[in-house]
Amino acid sequence: MKIIIRGIVQGVGFRPTVYRVAKSLGLRGYVLNKGSNVEIGIGKKGTEERFLNSLMKELPPIASIDEIEVKDEPINGYEDFEIINSSDGEKTSVTPVDTAICDECVRELFEEDNRRYLYPFINCTSCGARFSVIENLPYDRANTSMRDFEMCEDCLAEYKNPLDRRFHAQTISCSRCGPKYTLYGKDKEVVVLAEEKNPIATFAKLIDEGAIGIAKSWGGMHIICKFEQANRLRTLYKRPAKPFAVMFRDVNAMEKYASLEANEEKMLTSAHRPIVLLDKNTSSDVLDAISPGLGNIGVYLPYSGFHYVLFHYLNSDGIIMTSANVSGEPMIIRNEDAFLLKADYFLLHNRKIVNRIDDSVVRCCKGKKFFLRKSRGFVPTGLKVPYKDRVLSLGAGENVSLSISKEGNLYSSQYIGNTFHYSYLYSYPLF
Ligand SMILES: [Zn+2]
Ligand SMILES: [Zn+2]
Structure with a gap:
């Protein structure tokens, strides 16, 4: 059969x-x-x-x-x-979504004798970057940006062992064979090389001391700083009123600033791990600088090994972690473009981002979720539609995305951003 x-x-x-x-x-x-x-x-x-x-x-x-x-x-x-080996065939399903690090991988991440101790790209068959690294289907390592990293013997042994939880995990890697972070300064000079010391530890210390940093994640880059630096960030990026997203170490740290209901906590800790808009529970200058004039604040929890490692080294329990883009442009994904952004330090890794995917933003209301931005963790997914025609729709200037329908399924793209022109990134000065 x-x-x-x-x-x-x-x-x-x-x-x-x-x-x-x-x-x-x-x-x-x-x-x-x-x-x-x-x-x-x-x-x-x-x-x-x-x-x-x-x-x-x-x-x-x-x-x-x-x-x-x-x-x-x-x-x-x-x-x-x-x-057996994959083969070509009909492509009617969607690629898997980027899925937050699972509990088992978090446990391994902090086991001192584990060979992936504090390894920021830890993942398994149940979790990790997917859509952001996939170029084509079938989903095999050769069709992802992990192709550039040859598995070491230990990873290969896990990959081949049917009883291992990384059996056929296409993005399997470890600190010996996988992608690496390097910390750069403003003038692209190397501050800490992965092979020498720990670039994430140094980056965390600099952020605690008040630096503004750019860090490359799965599907894009974050601008990171302490709450106290919000006004400097606003001046630097000419964003006088735009609310900034905040990542907290855990739910306890979050509760000092925002009130949280059970369904919101469930969404925040789910494998989708979106940004959730919560009501502020105090009024303070710090909170007002994060989302000026608003009663709510966009918060999320660590979703990758990198975020857990970053908080492991940080003293701060919460940090501004917002999308790294310039006004009117989609989020930056290439290392060389990161240096076009204004920041004190740049923490970049050497894995290519294939598909840009921003953090999703949702709001919970009466037990249901509403998308303000449907992206990482939710895209791509298909939606049944009552027609078989192929339809392409694009737009609009704000919250750009596109949708394509085929064979009774409609697929929406990730959130691309607010953009009113073809990218100027390489031909115009940015600020
Ligand atoms: Zn896992
Ligand atoms: Zn390895």
């Missing part, structure tokens, strides 16, 4: 789960990524129902299934169950 599964099934640990379930039932056959779908071959007719029932119980947390097609086709030549 041949089974085609459509939905968010690549980059989420789906094939390893299929493998484990098939092995536990003693089945022979194969699983592979085909186009944007997963194809499973099962050698024994009549076992597919039991197999699918078991699979549904074991689904990885970020997988979601739109459709299952079962075909009566013979599968020959498989003595065992195997994960």
Whole structure:
């Protein structure tokens, strides 16, 4: 029997789960990524129902299934169950979204004897950067910007071990073989090289001392500083009133500044990890400098290994962490462009950002969430529409995004920003 599964099934640990379930039932056959779908071959007719029932119980947390097609086709030549190489095919599903670091990876991140201790790019099959690093489907390392980093022996052993939680994790890496951060000064001079000392520790110390820094994340760059530097940041970027997002170390630190309801906390700690607008619970000059004249404040929690490591070294419990772009331009993603921004220090890594993806912004109301900005953690996802035509829509000048519909599904792009012109980035002075 041949089974085609459509939905968010690549980059989420789906094939390893299929493998484990098939092995536990003693089945022979194969699983592979085909186009944007997963194809499973099962050698024994009549076992597919039991197999699918078991699979549904074991689904990885970020997988979601739109459709299952079962075909009566013979599968020959498989003595065992195997994960085989991906192949091209129809591309109707969407790529997986960037998913916040899971609890298991956070635990490993702070284990002193773990080989990924304080490694900012830690991830597994259930978490990590996805959309921001994917160039094409099927979702395999060769189709991502992790292609530039050859796995070390230890990572390769985990990648190949069906019992390891990083089995076939396409973005697997460690401090030996993965991307690295380097800290630069204003004139692009290297301040701390990853190989020498710890650039994130130095960056954190400089931020605590009052510096304004740029840090590269998964799908873009953040401007980072202490609350006390808000007014200097406003002057520097000519943003007199724009509210700044704030990242807190944890929920406790957040509660000193904003009031939090159960559904808001659930959203803040979810795998989507968006910025959530919360009501301020005190009035102070510090809070007013972050979002002048507003009763609310945009807050979020660490979502990547990098953020956890940064807070590990920071004394501050909360910092301004807002999108690094210039007015009228989308967020900056290339290292060389970062230096066009005004800042004291630049903490950049050497993994290419393939797809720009800004932080999502939501507001919770009566148990429901409303998007002010639909981006990281939520995009791309498909929406069923009652027509089959292909339609492309673009716009508008503010909160730019685009949507394309195909075969009854509508896909919206990430939030791109406020922009009224083709990028001037390389031909005009910025400020
Ligand atoms: Zn993980
Ligand atoms: Zn490695």
